[in-house]
Amino acid sequence: MDNIPENSLITRGGENSRVITSLGGTEKAKAKRLKRSFRQIRAESAFKRTLIITALIVLIVVIGIMLTLTVQSTLSMKTLGFKFLWGKVWDPVRLIFGAYPFLVGTLFTSFLALIISIPFSFSVAIFLGEYYPRGWFSDTLKNVIELIAAIPSVIYGFWGLFVLVPIVRNFEAKVGATPIGLGILSSSIILAIMIIPYAASMGREMIRMVPSPLKEAAYAMGATRWEVIRSVILPYTKSGLFAGLLLSLGRALGETMAVTMVIGNTSIIPKNIFSMGNTMASVIANEFTEAANPVYLSALIELGLVLFLVTVVINMIGKRIIKRFANV
Amino acid sequence: MNTGIKYRIGKSNVFKIIIIILASACVLPLLAILYYILKEGVSHINWDLLVEVPKPVGETGGGIVNALVGSLIIVFFAAIIAIPLGVMCGIYLSENKSTRLAYWSRLAVDVLQGVPSIVIGIIAYFWVVKPMHVFSAFSGSIALAIMMLPIVVRSTEETLKLLPDTLKEAALALGLPYHRAIMRVIIPCGISGIISGAILSVARVAGETAPLLFTAFGNPYLTTNIAKPMQSLPLLIFNYATSPYEDWHNLAWGASLMLLIWVLLLNIITKITTRKWRVQF
Numbered sequence: 001m002d003n004i005p006e007n008s009l010i011t012r013g014g015e016n017s018r019v020i021t022s023l024g025g026t027e028k029a030k031a032k033r034l035k036r037s038f039r040q041i042r043a044e045s046a047f048k049r050t051l052i053i054t055a056l057i058v059l060i061v062v063i064g065i066m067l068t069l070t071v072q073s074t075l076s077m078k079t080l081g082f083k084f085l086w087g088k089v090w091d092p093v094r095l096i097f098g099a100y101p102f103l104v105g106t107l108f109t110s111f112l113a114l115i116i117s118i119p120f121s122f123s124v125a126i127f128l129g130e131y132y133p134r135g136w137f138s139d140t141l142k143n144v145i146e147l148i149a150a151i152p153s154v155i156y157g158f159w160g161l162f163v164l165v166p167i168v169r170n171f172e173a174k175v176g177a178t179p180i181g182l183g184i185l186s187s188s189i190i191l192a193i194m195i196i197p198y199a200a201s202m203g204r205e206m207i208r209m210v211p212s213p214l215k216e217a218a219y220a221m222g223a224t225r226w227e228v229i230r231s232v233i234l235p236y237t238k239s240g241l242f243a244g245l246l247l248s249l250g251r252a253l254g255e256t257m258a259v260t261m262v263i264g265n266t267s268i269i270p271k272n273i274f275s276m277g278n279t280m281a282s283v284i285a286n287e288f289t290e291a292a293n294p295v296y297l298s299a300l301i302e303l304g305l306v307l308f309l310v311t312v313v314i315n316m317i318g319k320r321i322i323k324r325f326a327n328v
Numbered sequence: 329m330n331t332g333i334k335y336r337i338g339k340s341n342v343f344k345i346i347i348i349i350l351a352s353a354c355v356l357p358l359l360a361i362l363y364y365i366l367k368e369g370v371s372h373i374n375w376d377l378l379v380e381v382p383k384p385v386g387e388t389g390g391g392i393v394n395a396l397v398g399s400l401i402i403v404f405f406a407a408i409i410a411i412p413l414g415v416m417c418g419i420y421l422s423e424n425k426s427t428r429l430a431y432w433s434r435l436a437v438d439v440l441q442g443v444p445s446i447v448i449g450i451i452a453y454f455w456v457v458k459p460m461h462v463f464s465a466f467s468g469s470i471a472l473a474i475m476m477l478p479i480v481v482r483s484t485e486e487t488l489k490l491l492p493d494t495l496k497e498a499a500l501a502l503g504l505p506y507h508r509a510i511m512r513v514i515i516p517c518g519i520s521g522i523i524s525g526a527i528l529s530v531a532r533v534a535g536e537t538a539p540l541l542f543t544a545f546g547n548p549y550l551t552t553n554i555a556k557p558m559q560s561l562p563l564l565i566f567n568y569a570t571s572p573y574e575d576w577h578n579l580a581w582g583a584s585l586m587l588l589i590w591v592l593l594l595n596i597i598t599k600i601t602t603r604k605w606r607v608q609f
Contacts, residue, residue, distance in 0.1 A: 040505045047507035051423070054416035055433040058481065061474060062436040065443065068454050123350035131344065143599075144355050150595045151361065152535020154562045155584050158569045159361050162577075193357045200354075224340035254444025256538040257562075261570060281446045281538070288450070288542050304447045315442030 069305040076298035084302065090267040092287070097299040099306070101269045105277035106307075108270055109184055109259060110252040113191035114245065121196045121248070122241070125203025130229060133208070142204075149197035157261030160190045165262060177274040182264035185273045190258045195248035202244030206237040206325065240325045246318035254311045256281040280307045362588075369585025372578045381550050382564075385573050392583050394550040398558040399587075402465050402544055403534055405554065406472035411526050414477050418484025418522075419510060441478040448474050449539040457543055465558035468544030472536060476529040483525020487518040524601040531594035535587055537562035561587045 076084065080097055087098020124145060132138040168189070169181030210233050218228045234241075264276025265286055278286075280303045291297040380391030417433065424430045452471035457463055491514060499509035515522070540546075545557040546567060561583050568580035 044506045047510070051416055051420040052429065054413050055420040055429055057413060058417050058440070058477060059429070059433050059436045061477070062439050064455075065447070065451050068451055069447070072450075072454060120350055120354050123347045124354055126347050127351035131347065141351060141355065144358050147592065147595065148354070148358050150531060150591055151358075152537070152562055152587060152591060154535065154537040154565050154569075155361070155365065155588060158565055158580060158584055159364055161569060163360070163364055196354055224336045226340035226343040227336065229343075250442055254442075254446070256444065256446040257566060261566070281444060284446050284450070285538060285541055288453075289545075301450060304450050307444055308447045311442050311444055312439050316438065319438055 065308070069301060069308060073298050073302035073305050076295060076302045079295055080299065080302075084299065085306070088269060090283075092291070092293070092296050095293065095295060097295070099280070099299075099303055101267050102278055102280045102283050102303060103306075104269050105184070105263070106253055106279040106281070108273075108277070109187045109191060109263070109279055110249055112184065112188035112273065113195060113252050114249055116188060116192035117196050117199065117248065118245070120192075121199035121244075122203060124196070124200035125207055125241070125244075126229060126233075128200075129204040129207025130233060131225075145197045145200055148193065153194065153255060153257040154261075156190050156194055157258040160186060160258060160262045164189060172274055177272075180264065180274075180276065182262055183274055183276045184263065184270050186262040187259045187279075188273070190262060191252045191255060194255065194258065195251050198248035198251055199241075199244040202247060202322070203237070203241050206240030206244070207233055209240075209326070210236050237325075239321050243318040243321035243325070246314050246321070250311045250314040250318065253314070254281060254307060256285050260285045280304075365581070365584050365588055368581040369588075372582040373585060377579070377582045382548055382579060383575070385575070388575055390575070390579065392559075392561070392564055392579055392586075394547065395559040395561045395564040395583060396586070397550060397552065398465065398544070398547070399534065399560040399562075401552065401554060402468045402540070402558060402560050403472065403530060405466065405469035406476060406533060407526070407530055409469065410473035410476035410529065411480055413473075414480025414529070415484050415522060415526075417477075418481045419488065419514075421481065421485045422488035423510075437478045437481050440474070441482070445475060445536055445538040446541075449542050452539060453542040460555070462555070463543065463545035463557040465544050465554040465556065468540045468558065468560070469554070471539035471543050472533040475533050475536060475539060479529035479532060480525055483528065484518075484522050487521025487525070488514060490521075491517050520601055520604070524598045527594055527598045527601065531591050531598065534594065535562055535591050537566050541566075561590075 076097070080087075084097060085099050085103065087096070088100050089096050089098050090101055091097075124141065128138050128142055165181035165186050167181075168183075168186045169179045172181065172185075173179040214232055214236065215228055218232045223231070259279055260282035263278060263282055265278055265282060266276045267278050267283065268276070270277035284300050284304055284307075288297075288300055291300055376389055377391040378396070379393050380389070381394045382392065383390035417437075421430055421434055421437075448471050451474070452467045456467035456470050460467070495517060496509055496514055499513040500506070504512070540560055540563050544560055544563065546563045547557045547559045551558055565580045565583050565587065568576035568583070571577075
C-alpha cells in the first residue's frame, strides 16, 4: 500500500500549493502576471474569432460559387430564355445555342454507366458486407476498390482512348454499327468502372449495419444464405443502397476528363449507344477557352450552372437518406 | 418441388458463386489499367524525361520536367491555402456542434464536396484569371484548394469528434486557455486523422485536370513563376494524349506512369498513417 500511484499526484499538489502561496509577490510581478493573463484572454478570443471566420469562409465560397454562376449566365438566360434547355441545335458559329443534345448525352452516359455498374458494385457490397467481411482476400478486394477511386480520371481517359476504344471499335464492326469506337458506349464503360467504388463502399457499410438478430432469426427459421440476403438484408438496406447509387450517379454526371477524351465531342443528339455525343461537362471543357462571343461564353456557364444544381441536389438527397439510415 | 431444400441450397450456392465472380471481376479493370500504364510507361521513362522540356513536334525525345515542377508548385500552393483553412474550419465544426453557423457551414461543405470539378474551373477563371487578365498557376492552386477544402474539413471534423470531451475538460480544468487546450491537447491527439485527411486531399487533387484547363492552362516551357501559365502532369497527359503525334503519346505514357505512382504512393501513405497512429479512445 506504500507505493500507491497517487503518490506522485500528492507531491505535485504540494508543489502547486507552494506556487499558490508565492502568488503574493511584488507589485512588479503582479503587473506582469496581469499582463500575461490579459494577453491570454485576448489570444483566446482571437482564436475563437479565427475559427468563426474560417467557417464563414467556407460558407462564403459556396455562396460565391452560386452567385458567380448565376450572374455570369444572366446574359444567356436573358437572350436565350427557357428554350435554351430544349433547343435541339448547338451551333456556335451561327450563334444558335440549344442544350438539349448535352442534356441527353449526360443523362444517357450516366444512366448507362449506372446500369452497367450496378451488378458489380452490389456484388462487391454483398461480398464484403455479408459473405467475407474479413480475411486477406476481402482486404485485398477492399483496397483494390479504393484504388479504383484513387486513379486520376485523365488516366482513365488515356487508357480508354488507347485500349478500350479499339475494343469497342471491333465490337461495333461485328454488330454492324459504324466502327468509330469513340462514343456513348465507351464513355459509359469508363464511367461505370470509375463509379463502382462509390456504390460498393456505401453498400458495404449499409449491409454491415444490418442487426445480426434479424439475420439470425431468418437463419433459425431455416432460410438459406441467399434467402437471408434477398428477404432480410436487401429490404433492410434498400434506402441506403439507393443513396449509394445516387452518390455514384452524381459522380458520373459531373465527371469531365475521361468522358471528354472518349465520347467523340460532336454536338448532336445521340441516337443509340454507338453514336458519338457530348456531355455538359465535356462541352464546357472543350469550348470554354475558345468562346469569344459573350453569349456563347454565358451559355456555357449556364450549362455549368445546370450541372452544378443537378449534382448538388442529387448529392444532397443521397446524403439525407444516408443520414436518416444511420440514425435508425 | 420448387421449395425443396436441395433446390434452395443449390440456388443459394449459385448466387454465391455469381456474386464472387462479379466481385472478383472488379479487380480486372484496375489490373488492366495498371498493366497497360506500366508496360507503356516503363519503356518511355528515362533520364531525359525527367530533366528536359518537351521538344517541338517532329523532334524525338524531350521530357516533361516542366509538368513535374508545375504540378508540384500548383499542388503545394493549393495545400498551403486549403489545409490550414480546412483544419480550422473542421475544429470549429467539431467544437460548435449546434450553432446556426455550424449548420450552414456543414451544409456548405456537403455542397462543395459534390460540385463537379469543371465547375470549380469556371469559378477560378472568374475569380482569379479574369481580374488578373492572365492564365496563371496561382489560379490553378485556388481551384485545387477549393476542391481540397471539403476533404480536409470533413476528415478533421470526423477525427476530432471521436475524441472524448473529458480530454478538453481536463485541459481547461488545469487552467489552460482555450486556444492552447485545442492546439496542445486536442490537435496532437487527433493528428493522425488530420494528417491522413490532408494527404488524401493532396492525392485527390494531384490528378485533377478539369479545374486546371482554364486556370493553369499549360505551358511548353519550364517556369516557376506562379503568376504565369504553368504546365502540370494531368494537363500534359490530356493535351498530348489527344494530340495526333506519336512522340507526344510517348511523353504522355511516361507522364501517366509518374502521376499514377505519385497518386498511389500518397494513398498508401494515407493508409499507413491511419493504421499506425489510429485515434484510440
